[in-house]
Amino acid sequence: MSSSHIKKKIGVSGTGMIAHCFIRLIKQHYHDLEISRVLTRRPLNSFTDFPLSERLTNSIDHLIADADLIVECSGDVFHGTEVIERAFEAGLPVVTINAELQVTTGSYLAGKGFLTEAEGDQPGSLAALHEEALMMGFKPLVYGNMKGYLNHDPSVEDMRYWAKRQGISVDQTTSFTDGTKVQIEQAIVGNGLGATITKQGLEGLASTNLTESGNLLGMMAERLGQPFVDYLIPSGYPAGGVFLVCRHDDDQRAAIEYFKLGPGPYYTLVRPFHLCSLEVGKTVRRVLSGGDVLLNNSVTPTLGVGAIAKRAMRPGELIERGIGGFQFRGEALKLDQHPDHVPIGLLRKTALRRAVEPGQLITFDDVDILPSRALDIVMQQRAASAASALQKPSADHGRAALAVMGS
Incomplete structure (x- = not known):
């Protein structure tokens, strides 16, 4: 087979509805592409009607070893962050349909490798x-x-x-x-x-x-x-x-x-x-053809999504999940106006440190958050933003002093 007819291999992270539909699309309509591996955290014997079930794996190593590009559609901030970092270590580009990840850790990741949101969502x-x-x-x-x-x-x-x-x-x-x-x-x-x-x-x-x-x-x-x-x-x-x-x-x-x-x-x-999964192939083709990023959260974001309490809650109350839960909802906000807010994407299996009222924006003082790579990334970004904010006035002051000296 000539090199022009070698199929590009696509690794998929996720086994939900988007992954199902995307895999069927590639299998039936994109004859120059091939789904190489599909990463899942579920037991492999728990699937009954998954397309290409023989390609399922629980190993990130297996996903990455046999791919030219990764499509991340797990919908999980924490797992998706790990998968993307591993893909970047291997030099692979990533197309994601994981908006929750993008707004939480995506800006950090965008500075480490090729990351783009897919057309369709x-x-x-x-x-x-x-x-x-x-x-x-x-x-x-x-x-x-x-x-x-x-x-x-x-x-x-x-x-x-x-x-x-x-x-x-x-x-x-x-x-x-x-x-x-x-x-x-x-x-x-x-x-x-x-x-x-x-x-x-x-x-x-x-x-x-x-x-x-x-x-x-x-x-x-x-x-x-x-x-x-x-x-x-x-x-x-x-x-x-x-x-x-x-x-x-x-x-x-x-x-x-x-x-x-x-x-x-x-x-x-x-x-x-x-059309969600039916359009993802367009972005995959764009990237494999040498195209640039369609969209990511940028390396210098100005907006975030905070967690707003839906009801009054007491200290010690457990939080199973923020996004898609019944305790909080997300609101877009300006990062420079709310430097202590907790990104709603980080709220998972944690607990309240103190009582909150309905409509309250949750800060890091309000919750105990379990350690994770996603949390490390968010705190690293916060520290970098704080340092940048401190340096800006001093830089302005320095320019003013030079102007005075030169007058």
Whole structure:
């Protein structure tokens, strides 16, 4: 077989719905790619209908040894961080569909190897739409997500019902419903594409007309003086896609109106779908072809996602999980305004150190967190940010002193 016909080998970390669908896609439609290994932490004999079950392994070494690229879709911050660090040690690029990891440890990892979010989930779809907009000459002002339903404090019974009906886990269903997922996704987009937020927790405007809502958001962005990320809750038109609110050159207004985007000055570009695992192959091909990063959390993030208490809790109360749990939900925030917040992605199998009230933002003083590589990374990033903040005033002072000496 000639080198041009040798299949590229893809290692997959994760065995959930995304992994199932992605593996079937590659097997049936990408004849130049091959799934080499699939990493799971479950007993190998516990799988009954997994595609390519003979490729399953419990060994990260086996996953990495026989791959040209890793797709990380475990949905787990702690396990995913370990897998990606091991992949980087072996010089492998990583495509991830793990937004929770990106916003927790992704900025550190982005400085250590090739890490990109995949197209298909909302952040990657927004990044792809952003690239298309720039090539057409548009100037993005707002990076928007569309959310069909929001309940900040859903019941356990409702979440079990909808999880069973949709064929996904209870924690996934809960993180989608209580808004944590959209906050995580938009924080990544803001960090990766250089946008900010208008307020903690985002605006989350109700909308009956996307164009009208886009015009309002565009005006808000121009008043703010920089692009921002947010989401809408549509009523009367389908949700589930992503959109950009943009401006363009004034001398293009007549042509753009003829192209049916309206009179301007704000134009809403819509991608009315995101097909998750069915689109991941596009990003895999992009990377294997030598393309650059589609999106990551950047090495200098400005946004994070903190944990907000859903109810009053007492000291010593156990926290099984933050993302997708019934004690906390996530809110996007500015890192420089909340330097002591606990990233919601770190809350797992820990305990409260002191009582908290509903709506309270959780800090490191409020909880005891078990040691982990993810925690080490977050604390290392915090220390680096604190040192940078201390150096900046002294640098400014030094420049001022030089100016005085030279006057």
